[in-house]
Amino acid sequence: MVKGEFVFSIQNYARMKKLIFIxxxxxxxxxxxxxIDSLFKALANHKTKDTxxxxxxxxxxxxxxxxxxDSCVYYGNIANKLxxxxxxxxxxxxxxxxxxxxxxxxxxxxLALQFYFDGYKIAEGLNDKNAMSNSMNSIGNxxxxxxxxxxxxxxxxNSNKIATxxxxxxxxxxxxxxxxxxxxxxxKVNEALVYYKKANEVFKKLNNNYTLAISYTALANAxxxxxxxxxxxxxxxxxxxxxxxxxxxxxxxxxxxxxxxALNKFHKEQKALEYYEKSITIFTSRKxxxxxMNLHFKVSEIYKKQRKFDKALENYSIYNIYKDSVFNIDxxxxxxxxxxxxxxxxxEKEIQFNKLKLKAQQTDSNNTIIGIVIxxxxxxxxxxxxxxxxxxxxxxxxESTVEKRTKKLQESLKEREFxxxxxxxxxxxxxxxxxxxxxxQAKATDNKxxxxxxxxxxxxxxxxxxxxxxxxxxxxAEKIEFQTFxxxxxxx
Numbered sequence: 251m252v253k254g255e256f257v258f259s260i261q262n263y264a265r266m267k268k269l270i271f272i273x274x275x276x277x278x279x280x281x282x283x284x285x286i287d288s289l290f291k292a293l294a295n296h297k298t299k300d301t302x303x304x305x306x307x308x309x310x311x312x313x314x315x316x317x318x319x320d321s322c323v324y325y326g327n328i329a330n331k332l333x334x335x336x337x338x339x340x341x342x343x344x345x346x347x348x349x350x351x352x353x354x355x356x357x358x359x360x361l362a363l364q365f366y367f368d369g370y371k372i373a374e375g376l377n378d379k380n381a382m383s384n385s386m387n388s389i390g391n392x393x394x395x396x397x398x399x400x401x402x403x404x405x406x407x408n409s410n411k412i413a414t415x416x417x418x419x420x421x422x423x424x425x426x427x428x429x430x431x432x433x434x435x436x437x438k439v440n441e442a443l444v445y446y447k448k449a450n451e452v453f454k455k456l457n458n459n460y461t462l463a464i465s466y467t468a469l470a471n472a473x474x475x476x477x478x479x480x481x482x483x484x485x486x487x488x489x490x491x492x493x494x495x496x497x498x499x500x501x502x503x504x505x506x507x508x509x510x511x512a513l514n515k516f517h518k519e520q521k522a523l524e525y526y527e528k529s530i531t532i533f534t535s536r537k538x539x540x541x542x543m544n545l546h547f548k549v550s551e552i553y554k555k556q557r558k559f560d561k562a563l564e565n566y567s568i569y570n571i572y573k574d575s576v577f578n579i580d581x582x583x584x585x586x587x588x589x590x591x592x593x594x595x596x597x598e599k600e601i602q603f604n605k606l607k608l609k610a611q612q613t614d615s616n617n618t619i620i621g622i623v624i625x626x627x628x629x630x631x632x633x634x635x636x637x638x639x640x641x642x643x644x645x646x647x648x649e650s651t652v653e654k655r656t657k658k659l660q661e662s663l664k665e666r667e668f669x670x671x672x673x674x675x676x677x678x679x680x681x682x683x684x685x686x687x688x689x690x691q692a693k694a695t696d697n698k699x700x701x702x703x704x705x706x707x708x709x710x711x712x713x714x715x716x717x718x719x720x721x722x723x724x725x726x727a728e729k730i731e732f733q734t735f736x737x738x739x740x741x742x
Contacts, residue, residue, distance in 0.1 A: 286313055294686060304332050304341040311348040315355070321675075322352040343372045343381055350388060359395035366392060379416030383409045387425050394428075403432045423452035423461060427468055434472055442472045460501075463492040467505055474512040482512060503532035507545065519552045543572035559641050567648055574656045674722050681715045 289310050296303040307329035314322035326349040333341030350365030366389045373381035390405030406428040413421035430445035446469045453462040466489035473482035486509050493501035510525035526549050533541045546569040553562035685708055692704035 286310065289313065290682065294689060299332055301336070301338050301341060304329050304336070304338055307332070308341060308344040308348065311345060315348045315352045318352065318355050320352075323349050326352075339372055339376055343369050343376070346372065347385065347388070354388070354392055354395065357395060359392045362392040362395075363389065379412055380418050380421070383413040383416065383418055383421040383425070386412060387421060387428065390425070390428055399432055399435065403429065406432065419452050419456055423449040423456070423465070426452070427465060430468060430472070434475065437475075439472055439475045443469070446472055459492045459496055460498065463489040463496070463501055466492070467508055470512070471508060474515060479512070479516060483509065486512075499532050499536060500538070503529045503536070503538070503541070506532070507541070510548070514548070514552065519555065523549065523552060539572050543569055546572065559638070563641060563645055566645065570649055570652055574652055574660070674718075677718055678715070681711055681718065685711045685715070
């Protein structure tokens with residue numbers, strides 16, 4: 251799931267975009283019973299490039315869109331071109347919508363809007379209310395990505411209106427969530443509650459626990475805004491129970507995060523920390539680095555308010571580690587441990603110094619007690635000032651060190667990753683193309699000997715493809731398991 255310089259202000263608007271994105275994924279996702287290899291086999295078995303052929307191409311495009319691969323654009327364009335040549339408008343709509351969804355997932359919102367609007371025009375020409383509502387909702391998501399709130403609201407309202415006319419309950423619920431979030435951002439809490447409750451009732455009727463859990467979280471956030479704390483937490487807990495039934499730890503962790511934010515808003519920082527820690531534990535197991543980055547920032551801010559500077563610095567350092575480079579976490583942790591060890595040693599010296607001061611005060615005569623107490627208080631104030639300055643200097647030094655060390659690693663790793671992905675992509679495409687050409691040649695010839703030779707070549711290329719696929723799946727692997735390869739080879 252965004253490049254560029256990160257600026258994290260923990261506000262409702264950021265949470266709104268995340269929930270909208272979750273619903274966007276839910277709306278466009280299709281669960282394929284077959285994997286991509288089966289889709290390509292089906293494509294090769296089509297004798298003519300008819301509507302079934304186009305539908306298979308669109309299924310491949312959707313598959314690649316869901317795994318955020320740029321192959322989605324390639325196959326989507328082929329499907330769109332063939333659909334236009336055969337005047338298959340539904341095929342054009344699916345292809346355009348898939349490409350728009352891919353660009354939306356890549357944060358290329360302006361491009362996504364162009365495709366979504368083209369898709370809406372096609373759906374309008376077909377008078378397909380369901381497709382029109384879906385496209386208008388997608389347009390709202392893209393407008394939200396470029397922070398055009400008014401246009402996003404108009405799109406969601408249009409989507410909701412069209413869905414109501416066609417009694418499309420799923421889109422009524424999804425668009426209602428979008429409308430509610432925008433009203434909440436505009437501090438129109440009562441209006442937001444109306445649409446959140448509407449979505450909640452729809453998802454109850456549809457018996458969809460996933461979207462129902464999201465609607466409970468949305469309701470809870472709105473109730474927090476008007477101070478209905480107990481009712482809000484009741485909805486948060488309902489969301490967690492549903493997510494646990496689905497074994498969806500991401501929604502559980504996200505809801506704990508929302509609960510922490512609500513408590514923090516009501517200045518219950520210590521209780522908020524408990525929920526943040528629960529969320530951190532789950533997100534750590536999921537390796538959700540972006541969420542962990544946000545959480546450590548918020549925890550750092552709480553400790554800073556509590557004047558627990560050591561813990562604040564520790565969490566802020568972790569935040570910077572996640573922010574600057576997710577590829578070098580272990581090294582950043584080592585840097586953090588060195589900083590923590592330094593702070594521990596410094597604290598031990600401070601404690602030892604204070605004990606000596608107290609012992610000296612006890613051995614002094616009664617006539618000097620008042621003077622020593624005054625001196626100690628002044629020394630303590632100076633020490634706190636010094637300690638605070640030192641912490642600030644250490645924080646700046648740590649940030650500088652982390653930035654310098656990770657920048658080079660990040661650049662080299664990104665370059666390596668890009669080159670490897672490009673090589674793997676080209677190799678896979680070339681092997682698939684070569685196999686398809688041999689298949690077509692074998693199908694075209696009547697000579698049995700030639701056909702046997704061509705089929706044997708196909709099997710050899712398939713063996714090479716299996717080896718290449720296994721090497722791709724094991725990052726950095728130099729060998730593969732022979733038993734696994736042998737099993738796959740016999741399944742050809």
